[in-house]
Amino acid sequence: MEAPRRLLPETEDIDTRGFWEGTRQGELRLLECSSCGAILHMPSAYCHDCGSWDTRWKTISNLGRLHSWTVVHHQVHPGFPTPYTVVLVDVDDAPGARLVGYLDGAPALVCGQAMRARFEVLSDEVTLAQWDPA
Amino acid sequence: MTDEAFSHRDRCAIAGIATTDFSRNSGRSDLTLALQASLAAIDDAGLVPGDIDGIVRCDLDLVRHNDLVHGLGIGDLAYMGDVSVGGVAPCAMVGQAVAAILAGMAKNVLVFRSLNGRSGRRYGRSSATQRTVGGNNTYDEFFAPYGLLTSGQIFALIAQRHMAEFGTTENELAQIALTCRARANANPGAQMHDRQLTIDDYLESRMIASPLRLFDFCLETDGACAVVVTSAERAKDGPQRPALIRAVAQGSPRNPQPGVQFPVLMRETITTLPAKATADRLYARAGMGPDEIDVAQLYDCFSITVLLQLEDFGFCAKGEGGPFVASGAIDLGGAIPINTSGGHLSDGYVHGMSHIVEAVRQIRGTSTSQVDGAETCLVTSTPLPPGSALILRAI
Numbered sequence: 001m002e003a004p005r006r007l008l009p010e011t012e013d014i015d016t017r018g019f020w021e022g023t024r025q026g027e028l029r030l031l032e033c034s035s036c037g038a039i040l041h042m043p044s045a046y047c048h049d050c051g052s053w054d055t056r057w058k059t060i061s062n063l064g065r066l067h068s069w070t071v072v073h074h075q076v077h078p079g080f081p082t083p084y085t086v087v088l089v090d091v092d093d094a095p096g097a098r099l100v101g102y103l104d105g106a107p108a109l110v111c112g113q114a115m116r117a118r119f120e121v122l123s124d125e126v127t128l129a130q131w132d133p134a
Numbered sequence: 135m136t137d138e139a140f141s142h143r144d145r146c147a148i149a150g151i152a153t154t155d156f157s158r159n160s161g162r163s164d165l166t167l168a169l170q171a172s173l174a175a176i177d178d179a180g181l182v183p184g185d186i187d188g189i190v191r192c193d194l195d196l197v198r199h200n201d202l203v204h205g206l207g208i209g210d211l212a213y214m215g216d217v218s219v220g221g222v223a224p225c226a227m228v229g230q231a232v233a234a235i236l237a238g239m240a241k242n243v244l245v246f247r248s249l250n251g252r253s254g255r256r257y258g259r260s261s262a263t264q265r266t267v268g269g270n271n272t273y274d275e276f277f278a279p280y281g282l283l284t285s286g287q288i289f290a291l292i293a294q295r296h297m298a299e300f301g302t303t304e305n306e307l308a309q310i311a312l313t314c315r316a317r318a319n320a321n322p323g324a325q326m327h328d329r330q331l332t333i334d335d336y337l338e339s340r341m342i343a344s345p346l347r348l349f350d351f352c353l354e355t356d357g358a359c360a361v362v363v364t365s366a367e368r369a370k371d372g373p374q375r376p377a378l379i380r381a382v383a384q385g386s387p388r389n390p391q392p393g394v395q396f397p398v399l400m401r402e403t404i405t406t407l408p409a410k411a412t413a414d415r416l417y418a419r420a421g422m423g424p425d426e427i428d429v430a431q432l433y434d435c436f437s438i439t440v441l442l443q444l445e446d447f448g449f450c451a452k453g454e455g456g457p458f459v460a461s462g463a464i465d466l467g468g469a470i471p472i473n474t475s476g477g478h479l480s481d482g483y484v485h486g487m488s489h490i491v492e493a494v495r496q497i498r499g500t501s502t503s504q505v506d507g508a509e510t511c512l513v514t515s516t517p518l519p520p521g522s523a524l525i526l527r528a529i
């Protein structure tokens with residue numbers, strides 16, 4: 001029997017693939033407006049702040065703060081046995097941008113605590129950015 | 135303000151209402167449920183199917199316009215509308231019916247929602263037969279690979295944040311579940327009619343996604359609801375006391391984020407819902423404020439959703455939802471009694487439509503938990519994506 005498989009992200013989407021190119025290099029990258037510097041997250045080819053179509057992927061630091069979390073006890077997917085914890089992290093270098101991570105079990109956490117990104121290689125194509133308490 | 139210049143205030147009414155039974159296994163198709171609720175609502179309005187010349191449906195419904203046109207034997211249908219998304223739709227569906235009537239495109243519009251939400255297609259039952267998720271502007275690639283898979287988990291993150299920002303407690307969240315259950319205990323049609331719920335039951339119930347427990351979640355339900363919207367003049371000729379549609383509104387926050395639901399976690403604040411923008415517009419259109427609302431049917435997919443809407447609709451200050459519900463304010467006799475049929479938490483989850491039916495019962499004076507002298511009732515369809523809401527009033 002094959003072990004239950006986790007879900008993998010689509011890494012070739014035209015709007016979001018730059019994020020996954022970054023994680024494969026061990027970097028966090030978010031889309032930035034080249035004209036006004038706004039962080040566009042979720043990624044968008046058009047800047048809703050200044051109206052520019054000129055964007056670029058910006059490498060940001062691996063540090064953040066815990067915005068919220070939940071310990072999942074009710075299993076809904078065979079690839080995610082419970083309990084596990086989903087964390088929602090405010091990224092230090094990109095005010096207003098948040099990223100999600102997965103932690104095994106139910107670690108003690110508190111909103112606002114420092115978090116650090118870690119890169120989890122799942123295949124040649126897929127590296128996830130995860131977040132641990134710093 | 136253009137909202138006030140375009141006045142639909144009190145010009146249309148809900149003239150007929152109906153629900154099927156609510157259950158865990160209807161044994162009937164979505165279409166059969168829709169036909170049953172629709173026929174009963176049309177009859178309740180004193181009409182026959184041939185009088186219906188418009189239908190508005192929800193985008194997530196499996197039942198199409200032509201299914202009902204054929205099934206009810208209506209014949210030529212002048213107006214067909216669709217509203218998205220899911221639980222955001224119901225009040226906006228009534229709003230679209232109002233717009234069609236005032237524009238002269240239809241006279242009597244049927245608005246319905248039908249789902250086998252327990253025995254059929256269950257929400258949150260994993261996005262998961264495929265291995266790769268996301269892409270095509272779903273943005274699921276940023277969420278599902280980390281085990282963030284359901285609406286309940288999103289609201290758990292929101293609830294945890296509300297607790298951190300404002301000191302909200304699980305005992306306060308419990309009051310919402312207990313209040314809805316008490317209303318269901320008085321409603322023979324509610325799925326939880328015979329099931330008492332105590333604070334100890336609540337605190338001992340299993341955690342689903344912390345801090346949300348089993349009783350913070352609504353009841354997956356098989357059932358259908360339908361209402362008939364018509365002009366205020368025609369409604370006055372009908373057999374029922376009309377429920378005038380004082381005002382209806384939709385709204386979304388600044389930078390609401392794309393996608394169906396998960397990207398809402400990227401909003402500037404996750405403890406305010408699109409309910410805030412919707413409430414501001416609705417009150418302006420109605421010429422009313424929260425003090426003039428006698429009873430409210432608040433979208434309760436989860437307990438925390440109610441707490442946020444109490445704040446967003448101005449019944450208490452931001453952050454004070456916890457102490458507000460603990461004070462008894464949402465109970466019968468409180469400042470704003472809510473979810474008088476038992477709500478989605480304890481009556482049945484028909485995706486916001488059952489709240490509209492219950493609101494009409496309050497205006498008619500026929501609720502099983504009737505609020506004495508209720509002349510206005512707020513209904514909300516404001517979970518995660520954009521929202522909609524309406525106010526009904528008695529003539």
Ligand SMILES: [Zn+2]
Binds near residue numbers: 035036037038047
């Ligand atoms: Zn810009």
